[in-house]
Amino acid sequence: MENFIFKNATEIIFGKDTEDLVGSKVKEYSKSDKILFCYGGGSIKRSGLYDRVIKSLKENGIEFIELPGIKPNPRLGPVKEGIRLCRENNIKFVLSVGGGSSADTAKAIAVGVPYKGDVWDFYTGKAEVKEALPVGVVITLPATGTESSNSSVIMNEDGWFKKGLNTVLIRPAFSIMNPELTFTLPEYQTACGACDIMAHIMERYFTNVKHVDLTDRLCEAALRNVINNAPIVLKDPKNYDARAEIMWTGTIAHNDVLSTGRIGDWASHKIEHELSGETDIAHGAGLAIVFPAWMKYVYKHDINRFVQFAVRVWDVDLSYSSCEDIVLEGIRRMTAFFKSMGLPITLKEGSIGEDKIEEMANKCTDNGTKTVGQFVKLNKDDIVKILNLAR
Amino acid sequence: MENFIFKNATEIIFGKDTEDLVGSKVKEYSKSDKILFCYGGGSIKRSGLYDRVIKSLKENGIEFIELPGIKPNPRLGPVKEGIRLCRENNIKFVLSVGGGSSADTAKAIAVGVPYKGDVWDFYTGKAEVKEALPVGVVITLPATGTESSNSSVIMNEDGWFKKGLNTVLIRPAFSIMNPELTFTLPEYQTACGACDIMAHIMERYFTNVKHVDLTDRLCEAALRNVINNAPIVLKDPKNYDARAEIMWTGTIAHNDVLSTGRIGDWASHKIEHELSGETDIAHGAGLAIVFPAWMKYVYKHDINRFVQFAVRVWDVDLSYSSCEDIVLEGIRRMTAFFKSMGLPITLKEGSIGEDKIEEMANKCTDNGTKTVGQFVKLNKDDIVKILNLAR
Secondary structure, eight states: OOOEEEEEEEEEEESTTGGGGHHHHHHHHOSSSEEEEEEOSSHHHHTSHHHHHHHHHHHTTOEEEEEOOOOSSOBHHHHHHHHHHHHHTTOOOEEEEESHHHHHHHHHHHHHTTOSSOTHHHHHTSSOOOOOOOEEEEEOSOSSOTTTOSEEEEEETTTTEEEEEEOGGGSOSEEEEOGGGGTTOOHHHHHHHHHHHHHHHHHHHSOSOSOOHHHHHHHHHHHHHHHHHHHHHHHOTTOHHHHHHHHHHHHHTTSSSTTTTOOOOOHHHHHHHHHHHHHOOOHHHHHHHHHHHHHHHHGGGGHHHHHHHHHHHHOOOTTSSSHHHHHHHHHHHHHHHHHHTTOOOSTTTTTOOGGGHHHHHHHHTTTTTOOBOSSSOBOHHHHHHHHHHTO | OOOEEEEEEEEEEESTTGGGGHHHHHHHHOSSSEEEEEEOSSHHHHTSHHHHHHHHHHHTTOEEEEEOOOOSSOBHHHHHHHHHHHHHTTOOOEEEEESHHHHHHHHHHHHHTTOSSOTHHHHHTSSOOOOOOOEEEEEOSOSSOTTTOSEEEEEETTTTEEEEEEOGGGSOSEEEEOGGGGTTOOHHHHHHHHHHHHHHHHHHHSOSOSOOHHHHHHHHHHHHHHHHHHHHHHHOTTOHHHHHHHHHHHHHTTSSSTTTTOOOOOHHHHHHHHHHHHHOOOHHHHHHHHHHHHHHHHGGGGHHHHHHHHHHHHOOOTTSSSHHHHHHHHHHHHHHHHHHTTOOOSTTTTTOOGGGHHHHHHHHTTTTTOOBOSSSOBOHHHHHHHHHHTO
16 A cells, blocks of 8 residues: 545535535535636536526625636536636636536636636646646536546647546536436436446556555445446436435545545546547546446556456456456456447547547657556557557 | 535555654645644554654654543543643644544543533534544544544543544544554454444445445445455454455445445444444454344344345345345344454344443433434334343
8 A cells, every 4th residue: 555645625415306416515614705616518507407506696695707618528618707706706616517527617616716827738747737726516427526526628729639637626616416317317427427436446446566455355345236226217317216326326436535646547547538539539438438448458567456356346257267268258258248238439429430540549648759658658559559459 | 315515535544554654744835833632542652653653753853732631432521621721722623643532532531622512412413513623533443433534432431421422523633544554453443443334334224215225335345345354354463465355344334335325324333332332342352242132123124235234244145935044144144254353243242231231221321312324214112122122
């Protein structure tokens, strides 16, 4: 186990009707009476959530300026617009209501407001975050784990670069999570969310750090829970219990309890960012394409870890004739599981042309100058090979 | 799953040599330059930890007043002494270096200083905590989970009443955890700690709340990790990896991640408090006596949950002829595990006379006027029966 520091102070308010507490929570954490209120498309208006949030804010005397229209794979443009609005109105708190894109936008705004340079500097690594406004989140899509994570992922429209920022300063002050708000999610988004949650756990799971027994087991527990409950919610979208399991697992997957003392991989996420940067495919769908190919490419690096994964997570029997057969059966079952949820598992199924492989590998490695991943450090050629395995 | 609010802001600093950071962390979190420094007996002096802590405090310009000599099953007397010292010296921070007793004393002092009444009021439920000084912890005994829990347990010498206080206001600001500091723990204390950790998980596990799949699985993962690693540390006390596993599991067991959305039981803890109140037996040893008896007494209340426990935690095969046989085999394996660690599993082995049963049951239920436990609410007669099963 590696030495580690762990701190996650996000207050989670979980369960039925909890969105009615949004006004009182904003009041508790905001340093200004006026706040910025970010959200996505029309779904929160159609569902009535928008009205309930407004009511709660008004009851608590909170004024707000709206930043609507945040899109999936959130863009830098609205981030800059949000920063401008906060500065002009002396706003010291950003509220997001919606999915991960809206929350990631709120986080980007929160670090951008007190910073004199270009907020994109934080995403390219040019500058380090020193301070951030507090952010509050009402999450409606269990997937990104952004509700208590230290991450924000933003797409720069200028070149379609998708980059992630990690800093403890952007963990939300509070996150409100009502599984009922996920009842109306389309099947495809639900499946993408489940895959994203699994991917967050697997990025942590595949590590070169030895003796990480507890977090191994916690990861396996969380993965098994998604595998059990995702088919239930796909069949029965209003099943509160199964929705709650998926939603809470999505948070645990990415709140860093599962990565204590470990060094995660994150190559698959970085490769996927090129897929969704290139084609706007949903992040979770892109991960369903990348992860099986990545596994096939790297498993020989630590076959024991992949055997453990196959046996403990996918119930592969030890009686196979070789470790390699056990591993490949594990990967096969995972891929079949993604497919059973209606996700694409090849570039072709994701409508991503083979002709883009070279370009995506290039972008992912800054034109071949950098490697990605920790479990195995992958160069541009490796990524070309992985994407070819994903054809 | 029940609605829940979860917040745990304790900063964990985990790993080798982390105690050298104590001065800088106190500086970060303390509101006064002078602090109170609580510790137990001579072990931190013998090990050199005392000197390293003092050095780090001095390097960071922190003055301190010492409150040494905190005993296991910590008493109210030193708590009151600590409160007096803080008030007289305008101290706004309490540091504990040692095991759970020292930390629980520090927490009691932290709530007592700003309170005008008797600090014992918080433990009897007469008063509610409104504010507390920040507390920092260097933990040397993995057991109580106090390093990031909301609990403090104190014994009132006047009548030997042992009572617990739970409030989020006493979660430590930071906790420093170096598994190397546990290398010199005597075998018996190590075993007691492992049992206490398991008990914290089991108190959460046995719940009447339905559909708590994720936390069920996380609890099972944590229990299996103690079962795997405790025998290793007992055989090889300087095994860093196994010590680290036990230590970190002890925190996860009691930081409330595992109880999100659940209602725990806690009858066994309350019954055990009478055992250690009566005889000063180590808390973990008392739990090894109480838990098997409690399980035998209550398992029929939800036999499915006990089957799950036996199968998933103790690997009992489903081929037994009845659910009851599976459950009893699970309890048998747990009891054998406690015994294999050198713990007493009966009142007799714990040198607790049968003649005390009536008195302990009386005290535990405030003379028969209250019940204890949530999974099954137990009255005085139930507790007499459980203690008789534990003879």
